[in-house]
Structure formats: C-alpha cells, structure tokens
Amino acid sequence: MLKTFKAVVDEDGIKGAADKLHTVQSNITNRIKKLEKELDTKLFTIIGRKLQLTPSGQQLCEYADQILQLEYQATSAILRNRGTYELRVGMPETFAAVHMPMALKKFKLNHAEIRTKIHTDTSERLVFSVLNNKVDCAAIGNAPKHENLIIIPIVKEELIMVTPRDSEHDPVLFVRDEGCGYRKHALIWQQKAGRGNDELMVMSSADGNEQC
Known part of the structure; x- marks a missing residue:
C-alpha cells in the first residue's frame, strides 16, 4: 500500500495515481482508506479541490521513500545474485509507444x-526521478x-x-x-512563428497530437 x-503524493491525486498504477480510482481510494485504518490516522485532507498531506502523511511520505528505495535495492541485489538485473527506464508515453517495442x-x-x-512520465518529472534514484535512466x-x-543524445526528432x-x-x-519537454519546444516555435494567438489545447494522455 x-x-x-x-x-497519490507524486501524481497529485487519486486520478493521477490510478493512471500511473493502471487501475481504477476506487481501488486507489480503498487502499488509502485501508492504510489510514491500519495506522489509525488521516494521511490526506482536502483543501479546495486538491488533496494535501496531513502532518502524519508528511511523516509517512519520508519513510515511504526510504522503504521503497530499500525494497528496490534488496530486489536488485537478489536478482544480481541470480545472474539477472532490473533496469528501470523512464520515458514519455509517446516515446515508449513509438521507439521502445x-x-x-x-x-x-x-x-x-x-x-x-518502463516508467512513463513528463520530461520534467523524469529528471526528478533520475536525481532521486526512482529510475536508473x-x-x-x-x-x-x-x-x-550525464546527457547522451539518442534520437533526433522534428x-x-x-x-x-x-x-x-x-x-x-x-x-x-x-513539465512536458515537447510542450516547451512547441510553445517556443509558436512564438517564433508569430502564432501566439492560436488556440492552445491541453491533452493529458498519449491521445494528444503533441505528447511528451
């Protein structure tokens, strides 16, 4: 759990967590309720329309980072001893779909x-994941x-x-x-092309024409 x-913390809510873990939102909600019941404390509070960590939630978050990292290190050590190894690679959704198979x-x-x-996310958050050892590259x-x-060019896209x-x-x-790298380049192009008045539509999945 x-x-x-x-x-839920990293994705700023139930919906983002459900998308990341490939499950329905009700499963996420039930798991959080079960965890709160086991700990006998509230982990989140609702401010406006956003979930915010309670003091107990903030404390658990610090330990959760350490526990999950130790879990990964333990799993990796055992796999290496068996002659295998797990490599965690982060990338945007479209890159995973187009280039990775x-x-x-x-x-x-x-x-x-x-x-x-494979772990998919926006470019900005993937940089954070690398720096915090959540993915290897x-x-x-x-x-x-x-x-x-260390930056290594691998694909040139236009x-x-x-x-x-x-x-x-x-x-x-x-x-x-x-946080999307392609978004940044697209907006730079839009300004240079004198098309700053064009409508901007945000898409949150790989269904969008421009994806990170």
Whole structure:
C-alpha cells in the first residue's frame, strides 16, 4: 500500500495515481482508506479541490521513500545474485509507444539477464526521478543542464505542423500539461512563428497530437 500512497503524493491525486498504477480510482481510494485504518490516522485532507498531506502523511511520505528505495535495492541485489538485473527506464508515453517495442526486443536478445521496467512520465518529472534514484535512466524530450546528470543524445526528432490544404480551419496546438519537454519546444516555435494567438489545447494522455 505504500506504493499506492506514494503514487497519490507524486501524481497529485487519486486520478493521477490510478493512471500511473493502471487501475481504477476506487481501488486507489480503498487502499488509502485501508492504510489510514491500519495506522489509525488521516494521511490526506482536502483543501479546495486538491488533496494535501496531513502532518502524519508528511511523516509517512519520508519513510515511504526510504522503504521503497530499500525494497528496490534488496530486489536488485537478489536478482544480481541470480545472474539477472532490473533496469528501470523512464520515458514519455509517446516515446515508449513509438521507439521502445523494437528497442526492447533487440535489448532482450542481447541482454537476456537484464529485466527492463518502463516508467512513463513528463520530461520534467523524469529528471526528478533520475536525481532521486526512482529510475536508473530516462529518455526525455529536452536536455536538462545539471551537474549530476550525464546527457547522451539518442534520437533526433522534428516537430511538424499538419493543416488541411483546401478548407478553412481554426488553428489549434495540442500540448501536454506543464513539465512536458515537447510542450516547451512547441510553445517556443509558436512564438517564433508569430502564432501566439492560436488556440492552445491541453491533452493529458498519449491521445494528444503533441505528447511528451
């Protein structure tokens, strides 16, 4: 249940946690209620329309980070002793869907002893995940500048605009929410192209035309 608790904290709510853990929101809610019952304390409070950690929740969050990291280290140590290893790789949803299937297939053929675990998120939060040892490495949409990170270019992508040839249309730029690397580049292009008045529509999943 600690993983569920941390997912709610990291994803800023029940919905985000459900998406991350690939389950329904009612399961997340029930797990949090069960954890609160076991600890006999409230972990979250609602302020406005957002969940906020209570003092007990903040204390548990600090321990949860340490416990989950120790769990990963223990699992990795056991796997290494068995001649296998788990590699945690972070990346945006679209990158995972477009680039990873063939890459994972080749990687598995050449390194059968390494078990790859994919974690999807925005570029900004993936940088945070690498720095905090939540993933071992990440493929992101923009190169951050940080003294504790090693940046290796792996794929060159080009953003393009698609419009109808003969019919009138209202220009709309589809982007993801804050923290997306592609969003940053798309907005820079929008300003340079003098299209600052075009409508901006935020999409929160890989269904969007522009994804991180």
